[in-house]
Amino acid sequence: MEVIINVKRFDGKKVWYQEYRLDVEERTTIVEVLMEIQSHIDPTLSFRVQCRAAICGTCGVKINGEHHVLACKTKVKDYIKDGKIAVEPLSNMNVIKDLVTDHGQFLNKIKDVKGWFEPVKDFQPVYPEDLQKFGKETDCILCGVCHSVCPAFEMDRDFGGPINFVKVFRFWKDKNDALKDERIVLAEKNHITSCVHCKYCSFYCPKQIPVEQDIMQIEFYGKQKGIIKKEPGGGFSTPFGF
Missing domain, CATH: 3.10.20.30 (Beta-grasp domain)
Structure with missing residues (x-):
């Protein structure tokens, strides 16, 4: 045709x-x-x-x-x-x-949250139940689709973005990562509370990563520990015709 x-x-x-x-x-x-x-x-x-x-x-x-x-x-x-x-x-x-x-606009942000593995000195064995905690997050291919659909950038251009927080979650959940709660501190510095929880990142992720759920877990834990104190910024909009 x-x-x-x-x-x-x-x-x-x-x-x-x-x-x-x-x-x-x-x-x-x-x-x-x-x-x-x-x-x-x-x-x-x-x-x-x-x-x-x-x-x-x-x-x-x-x-x-x-x-x-x-x-x-x-x-x-x-x-x-x-x-x-x-x-x-x-x-x-x-x-x-x-x-x-320009993919550099989101790839460079990964540096702000140290989006790579920092190994502990005493490395522990990794079992299937350990991998289940962050298995989907390892599937991220850095395609930028979640970054593209995110309306939070309309209100906060300094927002770290969905990819950043997927990386935070993946390594935060890894028992052999040395940064531990420092990753939550980095998430707070990257304005994680500017997320409007629209779920577009999760809906459109080609690898079905539960991005918005990851962000919610990080926020909830950070607020419980007193690491994240800011309230979510901005409101909610739908600029993509949904």
Whole structure:
């Protein structure tokens, strides 16, 4: 079937939508469409793609102005409206060119919470029941989809973001991590209480990580221990058409 693909373009100066017409099959993905355009229609189109298996996290895009997805695992047929589909870059990030966004805006924030393993001196054996505490969080592929859908940035640009707090949770729950409650302190410094608990991060995570639940656990524990004292900042809004 023929589909009109409207791609949001950006060349560093101006923004425009460019229309492409392609024949697609039932199985055709967004990435395959973009690759077809770049290879045979318009070589100037820029986007990210690498593994094509939903494990590298590079191909996040926004579909029809509201669906934040990995292009490699998203079929065109599922989002066609009146024979058309719109493809745009993810939100809450600066656009470098076309569909390529600046991932550094959330990757650099991970440094603020020391989002890496700090081992204890006396390493303890790790059992399956230990891994169950943070197993889903290890699946994070840093795709930026949760960052894209998060409305908290509208009210607090210094908000650490969902990815930050997934990293906090993952290592905080690891009995062999040396930072322990220091991770809760770092979460507080990164404005964890600015989370509006909209659950969009959890709904849209391509790896089904319970991001909002993680944030709630960190907040609850931090407040019980007197580490987190600030009240949640701002209200609630739905800027993504939900």
